[in-house]
Amino acid sequence: MTTPGSHLFKYAAPQKFYALAGRMWPWFAALSAALVAVGLWLAFFVAPIDAQQGQGYRIIFVHVPTSQMSMLIYLVMAGWAGVGLVFNTRLSGMMASALAPTGALFAFLSLVTGSLWGKPMWGAWWVWDARLTSELILLFLYLGFLALQSSIDDPRRADKACAVLALVGVVNVPVIYFSVTWWNTLHQGASVSLTRVPSMAAPMLWGMLTMVLAFWMYTVAAALARVRSIILERERHTEWVKHAVE
Amino acid sequence: MKAGQTRRVGTGAVLLAVLRRETALALRHKGEVLTPLVFFIVIASLFPLAVGPESNLLARMAPGVLWVSALLAAMLSLQRMFASDYADGSLEQMLLSPTPLALLVAAKALAHFVLSGLPLVLVAPVLGLQFGLGGQSLGILMLSLLLGTPTLSLIGGIGASLTLGVRGAGVLLSLLVLPLYIPVLIFGAGAVEADASGLGASGHLSVLAALLVLALFFAPLATTAALRISLE
Numbered sequence: 001m002t003t004p005g006s007h008l009f010k011y012a013a014p015q016k017f018y019a020l021a022g023r024m025w026p027w028f029a030a031l032s033a034a035l036v037a038v039g040l041w042l043a044f045f046v047a048p049i050d051a052q053q054g055q056g057y058r059i060i061f062v063h064v065p066t067s068q069m070s071m072l073i074y075l076v077m078a079g080w081a082g083v084g085l086v087f088n089t090r091l092s093g094m095m096a097s098a099l100a101p102t103g104a105l106f107a108f109l110s111l112v113t114g115s116l117w118g119k120p121m122w123g124a125w126w127v128w129d130a131r132l133t134s135e136l137i138l139l140f141l142y143l144g145f146l147a148l149q150s151s152i153d154d155p156r157r158a159d160k161a162c163a164v165l166a167l168v169g170v171v172n173v174p175v176i177y178f179s180v181t182w183w184n185t186l187h188q189g190a191s192v193s194l195t196r197v198p199s200m201a202a203p204m205l206w207g208m209l210t211m212v213l214a215f216w217m218y219t220v221a222a223a224l225a226r227v228r229s230i231i232l233e234r235e236r237h238t239e240w241v242k243h244a245v246e
Numbered sequence: 247m248k249a250g251q252t253r254r255v256g257t258g259a260v261l262l263a264v265l266r267r268e269t270a271l272a273l274r275h276k277g278e279v280l281t282p283l284v285f286f287i288v289i290a291s292l293f294p295l296a297v298g299p300e301s302n303l304l305a306r307m308a309p310g311v312l313w314v315s316a317l318l319a320a321m322l323s324l325q326r327m328f329a330s331d332y333a334d335g336s337l338e339q340m341l342l343s344p345t346p347l348a349l350l351v352a353a354k355a356l357a358h359f360v361l362s363g364l365p366l367v368l369v370a371p372v373l374g375l376q377f378g379l380g381g382q383s384l385g386i387l388m389l390s391l392l393l394g395t396p397t398l399s400l401i402g403g404i405g406a407s408l409t410l411g412v413r414g415a416g417v418l419l420s421l422l423v424l425p426l427y428i429p430v431l432i433f434g435a436g437a438v439e440a441d442a443s444g445l446g447a448s449g450h451l452s453v454l455a456a457l458l459v460l461a462l463f464f465a466p467l468a469t470t471a472a473l474r475i476s477l478e
Contacts, residue, residue, distance in 0.1 A: 085471070137425050137428060140421070140424075140425040141425055143421060144418075144421045144422045144425065147418055147421050147422075148408060148409070148412075148418060148422060151409075151412050151413045151414055151415075151418055152412055153413075157475060157476070157478065160475040160478075161408050161472060161475050161476070164404075164408060164468055164471050164472045164475065165404075165408060165422060167468070168404055168426070168464075168468050169426075171464060172425075172426050172429075175429050175457070175460075176425070176426075176428055176429055179428065179429035179432045179433065179453075180428070180432065182432070182436075183432040183436060
């Protein structure tokens with residue numbers, strides 16, 4: 001391509017991106033580790049005990065970032081999928097499949113930490129709350145993506161099929177979310193609501209923001225590290241991989 | 247492809263032709279139409295055995311149970327939507343034909359609805375009676391199924407085309423499609439429940455119709471894209 005923006009496409013070549021990702025991911029990993037250290041210090045030692053929830057609330061420092069990232073990663077994944085379908089670039093599919101396991105992991109962690117928080121606060125491990133239910137469905141969508149990916153042998157076809165699935169999913173996510181919300185309000189009446197967020201003390205807010213940032217960095221680092229393995233695996237027959245591995 | 251020059255076939259004619267072909271094929275394998283229907287009846291009959299014969303409880307559960315059973319039954323026949331055409335090569339001919347693939351796909355989804363959804367709609371009131379639903383609820387149940395099952399066929403087409411010729415397609419298909427069915431399930435079963443509780447079912451039925459329109463527009467496009475990928 002000779003368009004003005006073509007230098008941007010340089011890194012669309014897996015070989016180039018492999019090197020770039022190799023230079024970048026340790027920085028993101030280090031940044032993530034540092035931010036987690038600061039965030040946890042804020043969370044455990046600086047943030048005060050919550051007036052209503054006691055010590056138990058501290059799990060939100062992990063819970064909020066994981067839920068947020070699980071949703072965001074799906075969007076980013078679908079974005080890569082769309083780019084892959086439009087430009088027919090190999091790297092986009094690889095990025096989407098590198099992000100999917102992290103997204104599924106975060107969706108799962110978000111459910112686990114949520115239920116750990118729910119037991120002392122609501123008195124139940126699981127409540128069919130609209131948010132919990134949609135997070136569960138999001139996890140199902142991730143699992144569907146991963147299952148489809150692993151059951152198609154040809155990686156190019158797998159990428160494209162998964163791209164269609166991710167885009168279908170992303171169109172459906174708002175529909176699912178609103179129908180679950182409506183279903184929830186019809187069935188449960190006034191149940192426990194997560195939406196009224198009490199005004200947070202500043203250290204809590206800072207702790208949370210730091211943790212969110214740390215999880216962002218972790219996601220980038222994990223995706224880049226994973227995409228490197230995917231590139232190596234898919235390009236294993238090429239000459240440059242033989243040199244790269246040596 | 248030179249779509250303009252070849253003999254133009256009207257939309258209605260295409261729908262009719264595909265529908266006629268699918269019906270003819272289905273009638274030669276009657277089991278394929280009957281099995282999902284019997285499955286629907288069996289699944290719905292298992293619930294009273296599992297939760298007990300208390301009629302109040304059953305009447306309350308009926309919309310949900312019947313809708314979930316219908317969902318599973320519709321899914322059972324999804325895999326065949328494209329599989330036999332894929333195996334005998336007629337799917338490739340469809341891809342090459344001057345008729346837009348999305349139209350053919352929509353016609354196949356319509357055929358799937360007629361052959362697997364419509365029988366469920368007709369049998370549902372009998373099962374509803376067994377669960378102790380009243381006259382009006384039965385009508386709403388039929389109406390909600392009538393509006394909902396075409397959406398299931400359309401969304402299911404996406405899953406069927408994505409899993410075409412893939413290892414373990416059956417289980418995979420359910421994993422892909424069932425989460426996408428959730429809105430239809432919520433509003434389908436909700437319609438009957440809302441009517442029973444005096445809220446009126448019109449809101450739910452309108453949403454079901456809206457979902458059908460949305461699926462009618464988007465699903466054939468996604469299915470077409472998936473088919474092209476599967477047949478590359």
